Amino acid sequence: MPITKTIRVDLPGRAYEVAVGTDLLAEAGRRIAARAARAVIVTDSNVGPLVAAALVEAVVAAGAATEVIEFTAGEAHKNLDTYRDVMDRLLGLSDPPDRATLLVACGGGVVGDLAGFVAATALRGLDFVNVPTTLLADVDASVGGKTGVDAPAGKNLIGAFHQPKEVIIDAAVLKTLPDAELGNGLAECVKHAVIRDAGLLDFIVENAQAFRERRAAALADLIARNVAIKAAVVAADEREAGQRAHLNLGHTFGHAIEAAAGYTLGHGACVSLGLVAACGIAAGRGLIAPADADRVRDALAALDLPVRFDDAPSLPAEAKDTNRLREIMAHDKKARAGVVRFILPTALGAAEVFDDVTDAEVRAAVAALDG
């Protein structure tokens, strides 16, 4: 059996399983065909030829009717134009979809978010199976049910919560993943370690080389550990009223840097800088030891992620400007009535929400990144 581990995401009435393993596409085909007589697979122009074509073969071999909707790859296409295009193509199929039609996402975070939003809103909700193909999508977007697209006013401002029926993660497909994409996923793994599992930080550092070599078994272990962390957090708090907010560690700074840079720097790189900033503030408050903050920073650096602004030479000046970053933070959709909430580690493996981070602390954290 190529399945390493199956993790249950325990949401009342909408529980589902995440299967993690290697060389899982044939198994994915059987599972999809067992679920529906007809599947529409949504993918992008990068993943289509690399992975989705093999998935389609597997689904057809397992006996289900299959159609493919492919859109142009790239974050820039995660918008209402693409949503509408995919929706119109789905609803306009010569044999129109009905409520028994299964939607399958095969791709990275953009595909999962966009196809998930189409599934959430076509015929007021179609069943949805996610087959993510990037490490970031595997450990982050694949669990939690967040779907959506970007708006002119900001990222992920339009969307819905729509839980998949099943997630099937094949670590072997990561062999073609570019280095920067791998790093994006690893940044979220470090975040999970900081908020819930200090031992995971050691595991990541010890296996950094195996991850860089795309060794499927090591990646499957990493993915399974991270999916389990995210599943536990989401199951405890589906709608982000409480502890799910901890998953935003590093993201208040990270999103602000990403937006100030006009989305020219990858999400994971921005989160990495955000994790360093949050750990810096936590160390400054005595919540964690300075040595713990250093340990996180060194782990990120070992994974080739930026830990100072200089590590990302393409970053424009606005993205290093405290005033600009604070302005963006105040308008973050997670801000309430303008109060910016920060997640800070209270130990390695634990975190809490803070509403009282001062301007001076933010300035010091930005200055440290610039140091």
Added chain:
Amino acid sequence: MPITKTIRVDLPGRAYEVAVGTDLLAEAGRRIAARAARAVIVTDSNVGPLVAAALVEAVVAAGAATEVIEFTAGEAHKNLDTYRDVMDRLLGLSDPPDRATLLVACGGGVVGDLAGFVAATALRGLDFVNVPTTLLADVDASVGGKTGVDAPAGKNLIGAFHQPKEVIIDAAVLKTLPDAELGNGLAECVKHAVIRDAGLLDFIVENAQAFRERRAAALADLIARNVAIKAAVVAADEREAGQRAHLNLGHTFGHAIEAAAGYTLGHGACVSLGLVAACGIAAGRGLIAPADADRVRDALAALDLPVRFDDAPSLPAEAKDTNRLREIMAHDKKARAGVVRFILPTALGAAEVFDDVTDAEVRAAVAALDG
């Protein structure tokens, strides 16, 4: 107190109340301001000057910050273009909305469906209060959480289930409602009577003149009875797995006629024809007595609703063509794998789902409408 009745819609975790009464706008303002420091009111170009302006005054008088987003009235604007326009204006407000921002719909079914869909998908879900202003929206769209827009491939194909936090229905605002709009709402009231409450049919016939004169007290009673029926059905079956399907009585035929006519005939008129057709099939099967079918038809006629094709002279020939109607029914989003499901009354006040309605029965029902 102007409140006639408060009906609780009992959905686990998302229960809400529908307040029905007369001259309720000041009370609506207080309730909205009690719920949020900031409300964005979505309305259309018809309702804006007539009702929404007064609601805005009431909300401001009650102490909440208020902004208005108005779009051009009409079914033709219930599409992704208008959705996107309203969404962009909401997200682009100079003080951008956050998760504490309340969205308020003030208008008919198009406004409620569209604003509800914006609420369902802005920042992955904002709280939503509905202040419907047509009888159809009062007794039908205001309860059940269906939100969405039309697609090129068909009506209501894009949307989400998103329950309001509260619905406030002022029967006094119906004084400016055009006759045809009033009839649209009355058709749904007859439908409710047929599936759940034979006594309501008598009440409707007895008060037909009071409704035509827009007497607010009589309309408030009618609305309260109908909201209670719909609330009970929806609470028992939020996602249309079972008895909620009964609300589609008359709608399989009705939607097909509406689509075949290119949406040139009102929804209520089409439903009225659909109710006659469904009751005719039921009488033909001996499920109800021919006299019961006559009673429903006579009630619809007393309300100035069409009960034969000739009562709607504008109806194009395609909308009377059995083959065309059957083709549209087979592609209805409620069809499963091409099998058309009909709701038929099994007595006045009761209904069931039937998958075995024959081609001959459909032809006979259409022929009777043409007789």
